[in-house]
Amino acid sequence: MTIVRSLLLFVVAAVAEIGGAWLVWQGVREQKGLLWVAAGMLALGAYGFVAAFQPDPHFGRILAAYGGVFVAGSLLWGVVFDGFRPDRWDLIGTAICLLGVVVIMYAPRT
Template sequence: MSAFAYIGAALAEIAGCFAFWAWLRMDKSQWWLVPGVLSLALFAYLLTLVDAEHAGRTYAAYGGVYIVAAVAWLWVVEGATPDRWDMTGAAVCLVGAAIILFGPRPL
């Protein structure tokens, strides 16, 4: 469940931020803000579904998932092929997120 919440949150956050980007940087209509705000609210809600004891740890691990999703957005939505540095950086961040999530904790 947590993986789906993280992936959904990343897509919702990127879509919401992109709506603002489109409005401010691509001269799109202000109506782009409506789905953007709704998408950002969905992002916040989805992060609450992650099964973790502490919000800070959830947000820290989410950062790695967000970076991978942002590189995928770059490729799929914006049509820019990620280079080896994009892919390497995203992989390093995902490993860091896994360490945060799955590292042994004292009972």
């Protein structure tokens, strides 16, 4: 159950951070206004709390592993919201990053 909880927290963190950054991008770069920027800032702030609920006690490990989740989530976000189409190198790189997440977070430790 701990791994499932951890994975769900990574998904929530990805939605908050990537979504928040996307909202800021939309507000500034696409000129959608300050409400979009404000919503993005709130989402980015919420992301800051999510990592604290990960079961592993080491901040550096959590943030390092989240980097791999962020890579995969960012590409997926681009596909869903911006019509981005990853090429095979994007997919291979994402697989490598997610393998790193598994090793960092879930490798057996003594």
